[in-house]
Amino acid sequence: MEITVTINGKSHTADVEPRTLLVQFIREQVGLTGTNIGCDTSSCGACSVHVDGEAAKSCTLLAVQADGCSITTIEGMAAADGTLHPMQQAFMENHGLQCGYCTPGMVMAATSLLAENPNPTEEEVRIGLEGNLCRCTGYHNIVQSVLACAKS
């Protein structure tokens, strides 16, 4: 099936199998490998992207369901001149990442969280990120990163 999806401001038209997941389309056909796959049950959130401005796990959507949508992946977050997005900067300054594998999904989920709730409490951040798993940081510095980003 032919679909047209805008990813990071660029339009992509492609032929996809109906069973192709959005994350597979992004990684394998568009070649944007910053979006990671960490599970096969939509549990880990490593593949989180923005679909029409809201965070979504890109393994929960078929590519055909994203036809006509505008998607932002981690590659679309930093400015063209290389300046990191404030959330990326906050993760860096607060050591909110170690191995980095959950990080793109975390950053996408966290920016979506702040878009909905610009001034969250620590507990609201923890609950807001419960769909994204991290095995390295114990979440402490991820939460600090999001709170710091909200403050700035």
Added chain:
Amino acid sequence: MTMTDNTTGVLGQRLLRREDPALLTGEARYTSDLPIPGALHLAVLRSPYARARIVSVDTSAAAAMPGVTAVFSGADLAEAWAGPMPCAWPVTEDMKSPTHYPLAVGQANYVGDGVACVLATSATAARDAIDAIDVEYEPLEAVIDLEDALSDRVVIHDEIGTNRSYTWDLKIEESEGQVDQAFADAAYSVKERYIQQRLIPAAMEPRAVAAIPQPFGGDMTLYSATQVPHILKVMTALTLGIPEHQLRVVAPAVGGGFGSKLNVYAEELLCVALAKRTGSPVRWTETRSEGNQATIHGRGQIQDIELAADSDGRLTAVRVRLIGDMGAYLQLVTPGVPLLGAFLYAGVYELPKAYDFSCTSVFTNMTPTDAYRGAGRPEATYAIERAMDSLAAEIGIDPLELRRRNFIPTASYPYEAMTGLVYDSGDHDRAATLAADMIDYAGVRARQQTQNVPGATKRLGIGVSTYFEMCGLAPSRVLASLNYGAGGWEAATVRVLPTNKIQVVTGTAPHGQGHETAWSMIVAEKMGVSPDDVDVLHSDTAIAPLGLDTYGSRSLSVGGVAIAIACDKVIDKAKQIAAHQLEANPDDLEFSGGEFRVAGSPDRAMPLAAVAFEAFTAHNLPDGLEPNLEAHTTYDPPNFSWPFGTHMCLVEVDTETGQVDVLKYVAVDDCGNQVNPLIVDGQVHGGVVQGLAQALYEEAVYDSDGNLQTSTLAEYLVPAASDVPAIETGHTVTPSPTNQLGVKGIGEAGTIASTPAVINAVVDALSGLGVRDVPMPASPNTVWRAINEAQGGQQ
């Protein structure tokens, strides 16, 4: 906060990580991100039975499917292996190890054991074809329970005739019968059984492999999500009969390991063997549910521990009996894991030479176990720290007070333990006092008096644990005495380029620990340059040919110290060049801030940059001195490293639901001098949560037929942010006296300390209800049942 102009005092700064921009922008490439034109995709058919005879494998239908290029059964590939899958730790002379091939031949021995495989032009075509392979199995009775395994009622592997792999003893007595006598004479004694449940490491990046052959040149490159590219290279060469010098192993960005990527896996060997056979690149990426079955599990022990104490509560003897769950086969270091704990069952306490440890390890029809963050040491620390609480209850004193009475006194360091190992340094009372202050220990005890009254449904509990980490995993001679199949050294090369930029080549293989940042700081401190001018090269055996990789909290205390020593060698050589140029005696030169100066003549100086360029042009070097500034070191430390600390956990337990809420968690860790406190705290946070997850959430659950009930992340409860508390970190600094940086490890400390701290807190909360123990994971249901049983089923 990046530091570009400060060229001294770099060590100890919270320098931001140079690794982060690539990881934060999606630029970093993990193995499954690598574009590999023409690659064939591997998929593995796995046994749905825990134990079954493989009667026949019909691959014809699968082979006819679109995109499929080849299908192999285990028998088809029997000739591909020069030897079976490697186990590098034969702990005893008579250890039994069943033959283990990348694909099972004749009999499958756990759910997830590879039986056949497909190569196809896409991952989906390969997975589709797996379903078309027709395997006829004859299911056999599976062995899941460890004591059942020990009985040999059903023997899993006919070829070894028993389920017992080995028995390993460590009995230390000054006179025969001393342990028995100590128990006979004890004023107090406790005898406890603890179950270390199986855990699934669940690094966020699933394993991934790509093997790229060069059919005419003969070389092979293996990309793998591994912690151990160097060990993998040696073992792959041996197992496949490939000349080692024609094999290059690269670990690109690696998304966490925790021991699960400290191994040599079937899929790595399959990819290389099939790339060699087909002449095409072959790649494989694990699915999560595949990984839960086919990547090693951790823990899996039954621990019986007995403590004897005198009338003051001072330990007089410790006796430990373990049953270790090896799973279906021995992986790389499977049998050695319980041994790493054997030295720590007396914790940080003084113990006379009255110690009796014995471990019998058995095969079961479950996923093989192996090293998981802490590997043997969390188990040991859990047992002694839980048993110390039981002993305190027996004596009727506060558990912190009991610990203080038993701490090895600071003045006794270096302390020769009853095992003969020498603990290099420690100050346990200081760490415990700091932790007690941070959590307001006395205040909590007072609150308990008013809160934990009869009928209270929200009960407050505080748990203490103290620990030694025993890490570094060296010296090589000590590893030899444990029959470990490799050494414990680490290699480093430091190379000053003509423009005074510095390349460091390390044998460590980071997968989240921030070695590039930390190692650049060590070099900056030593050489008087900015960390930004230091490049750290690693994890590619063509660039860093020598190394023993990253595990066991060894990277800084072995690999980092190696770098410091290599810097010293470079400085020595540079000094000769500078002295020659300055017409001075090398012994009169001082080096600091990146400059050589003649002592007493501050105007006669030469910066390292100028020396580097002189070394490069070689126009005017001292007679006999080779050009270029480069030094290599292989460092074998004189001792393990001995980080220690005290963790405390405050919980509130709802007695009606069994729900445990962690109200506060305090971690005081002493890892000696800290290179980068930002990274140290991050290691502690992550470690604590992994240990807390064992205490409260995680367990690899099998049914009695050997089916893994937690094969996905929907069932295996890796905690989320909302499930865990903030972690308050504190540090004391007791520099290691055995290395020039004064550093110790930190990677496993949190995991070692936190599990007993959490369970001690839960049991403390419920002690007024008669609860003496709560099994792990202390889920609401488990806690509720423990309360109910203690109350005589009345609740």
